[in-house]
Amino acid sequence: MTDVTTAPRHLSTFQLQLRRFAANRLAMASVVILLLIVVLCFLGPYAFPFTGEDADFDYISAPIDFSSPHLFGTDDFGRDLLVRVMEGGQVSLTIGFLGALTAGGIGVIYGAVAGYVGGRTDRIMMAAVEVLYGFPYVILVILLGLLFGGGTVALFAAIVFTLWLTPAVIVRAQAQSLARREFVEAARAGGMTGSGILFTHILPNCFSVVLVYGSLLVPEVILSESFLSFLGIGIREPQASWGNLIQTGTAAMDTDLRLLLLPGGLLAAVLFCLNFIADGLRDAFDPNER
Amino acid sequence: MLRFVAKRLWGGGLTLAALVTLTFFVMRLAPGGPFSKNRKISPEVLANIQEAFHLDEPVWQQFGRWLWGLAHLDLGPSTRFRDYSVNDIIASGLPWSLTIGFWAIVVASLVGIALGIAGALRRNGASDYLAGTIGVIGIAIPIFVIGPLAQAFFALRLGWVPVGGIAGGWNALILPILVLALPNIAYISRLTRSSMIEVLRENYVRTARAKGLGARRTVLRHVLKGALLPVIAYLGPATAAIITGSILIETIFAVPGIGRHFVDAALNRDYPLVMGITILYGGLVIVANIATDLVRGWIDPRVRHD
Numbered sequence A: 001m002t003d004v005t006t007a008p009r010h011l012s013t014f015q016l017q018l019r020r021f022a023a024n025r026l027a028m029a030s031v032v033i034l035l036l037i038v039v040l041c042f043l044g045p046y047a048f049p050f051t052g053e054d055a056d057f058d059y060i061s062a063p064i065d066f067s068s069p070h071l072f073g074t075d076d077f078g079r080d081l082l083v084r085v086m087e088g089g090q091v092s093l094t095i096g097f098l099g100a101l102t103a104g105g106i107g108v109i110y111g112a113v114a115g116y117v118g119g120r121t122d123r124i125m126m127a128a129v130e131v132l133y134g135f136p137y138v139i140l141v142i143l144l145g146l147l148f149g150g151g152t153v154a155l156f157a158a159i160v161f162t163l164w165l166t167p168a169v170i171v172r173a174q175a176q177s178l179a180r181r182e183f184v185e186a187a188r189a190g191g192m193t194g195s196g197i198l199f200t201h202i203l204p205n206c207f208s209v210v211l212v213y214g215s216l217l218v219p220e221v222i223l224s225e226s227f228l229s230f231l232g233i234g235i236r237e238p239q240a241s242w243g244n245l246i247q248t249g250t251a252a253m254d255t256d257l258r259l260l261l262l263p264g265g266l267l268a269a270v271l272f273c274l275n276f277i278a279d280g281l282r283d284a285f286d287p288n289e290r
Numbered sequence B: 001m002l003r004f005v006a007k008r009l010w011g012g013g014l015t016l017a018a019l020v021t022l023t024f025f026v027m028r029l030a031p032g033g034p035f036s037k038n039r040k041i042s043p044e045v046l047a048n049i050q051e052a053f054h055l056d057e058p059v060w061q062q063f064g065r066w067l068w069g070l071a072h073l074d075l076g077p078s079t080r081f082r083d084y085s086v087n088d089i090i091a092s093g094l095p096w097s098l099t100i101g102f103w104a105i106v107v108a109s110l111v112g113i114a115l116g117i118a119g120a121l122r123r124n125g126a127s128d129y130l131a132g133t134i135g136v137i138g139i140a141i142p143i144f145v146i147g148p149l150a151q152a153f154f155a156l157r158l159g160w161v162p163v164g165g166i167a168g169g170w171n172a173l174i175l176p177i178l179v180l181a182l183p184n185i186a187y188i189s190r191l192t193r194s195s196m197i198e199v200l201r202e203n204y205v206r207t208a209r210a211k212g213l214g215a216r217r218t219v220l221r222h223v224l225k226g227a228l229l230p231v232i233a234y235l236g237p238a239t240a241a242i243i244t245g246s247i248l249i250e251t252i253f254a255v256p257g258i259g260r261h262f263v264d265a266a267l268n269r270d271y272p273l274v275m276g277i278t279i280l281y282g283g284l285v286i287v288a289n290i291a292t293d294l295v296r297g298w299i300d301p302r303v304r305h306d
Helices: A013-022 A025-047 A081-117 A119-134 A137-147 A152-163 A165-179 A182-189 A194-205 A207-231 A242-251 A258-285 B002-029 B043-052 B059-071 B086-121 B126-140 B143-157 B170-200 B203-210 B215-227 B229-252 B258-267 B271-299
Strands: none
Touching: A013 A025, A013 A258, A025 A081, A025 A258, A081 A119, A081 A152, A081 A165, A081 A194, A081 A207, A081 A242, A081 A258, A119 A165, A119 B002, A119 B271, A137 A152, A137 A207, A137 B002, A137 B229, A137 B258, A137 B271, A152 A165, A152 A207, A165 A194, A165 A207, A182 A194, A194 A207, A207 A242, A207 A258, A207 B143, A207 B229, A242 A258, A242 B143, A258 B126, A258 B143, B002 B059, B002 B271, B059 B271, B086 B126, B086 B170, B086 B215, B086 B229, B086 B258, B086 B271, B126 B170, B143 B170, B143 B229, B170 B215, B170 B229, B203 B215, B215 B229, B229 B258, B229 B271, B258 B271
């Protein structure tokens, strides 16, 4: 017999999962670096007396020079590169996180309803998803970008509209298996309404799946944003985003790689971090993987 | 089996019909038109041009006209490239896109599978580390960052290959193909590695080794077949990924394929050209998905088509 009085302090599953995540060094380092980049992008511009749209005619196409006011130099219009990259980062990161949150939210609710209600409703709802899934992603996102007429909001809508499908499919499968479990049966027998069960039993139990796949959505949204802006369909000059900064950098790469390397490197760093974090979350929260 | 094919073709046809219809009406709803960016032209001339392209008709009538043309394999005239039909443009661009896309998939499969196998057989060894690094780079650094960097290094600095265009023949296509393959190498090597590791633990592999089969033959005969199933399943989605990537690649490397035409056509509201490429891309993705499922069912008896 083991001594029951000195049982280890009780930890909830969630706490255990969080500890497992915290023990993953690569993922934790990624969290720290990502936070640093976010802080840099959102607070950095305040350290400079000019904005990313102010042209400085004394420093046109200035090179990297840490003793000048423009640390990483300027572009063809004399606009400070570092400040533009930070401002572009604000746009890219905001769209990334808000977009993933919105697309994830829509997908979760759609999938949970389809999976829990089942039957004909489920079949019709999932048939719509299947048709949209069959569309080549590029066509959909370019078309919607055009339809909403360019700019931040249009881009956001186009990306959200194309990326809610995967969370919907994943949550539906989860909700479907939950709907058959005894505790849901018990809740129904106890007189709970359908929407009550959905919000108190089904959705909270989808949490870890949503967290894992939601974390993969963020890099996907950021990538979509920069993809479209790179092609000239998303964020347009003079507003900066990592996508259109990289595009400008590409045009100037035969003379000066700096314009490509700074935004490109920062974008890659963010994507690296987000992928490592997603991997860490999957290892910590998803018992099926591994 | 036949029922499965028929069912999938029916579903694919529905998807394609929905895609084409949606594209047609969304394009018309989007602000601007094919001739709104032109320099100022008098209303009479504009009306004449509109009439010539039947843009003065009600939208549903235009859609009917387009469907009628489609039934006769005629995708109509391009509104941007005067005197060229959409068929002409696709006929001149498609070979380039197919060449790049096809070789990118071949390179990605061969390299990805090789890296995945090497990684799984020598876990945490040098080859595993290399495969992991390529995997992370391929997934995290987007094509439109790697592409220009590769141009700057291999074309401008080292001068091994042309920067872009197609004048250099195969020499000019090497870089676009490799860059397009890179993200898919990453996915395929990850998939191969994890499924190899799983299959290596299977009882039938242990049995094969126990009865005295050599390591090489066990892998080639027994492990690979099971391990490659997820990779084959990925080839359908890979087609869609290659299409997305080829749009970027053709823009970066100035390859006159249909991907570049698609973006230009969308930006310039070249309605017929957008429609033509849309139906082509949609059809390609659908056919690739069905073919993938068929091959999967053919190799894996556990996948039933009923």
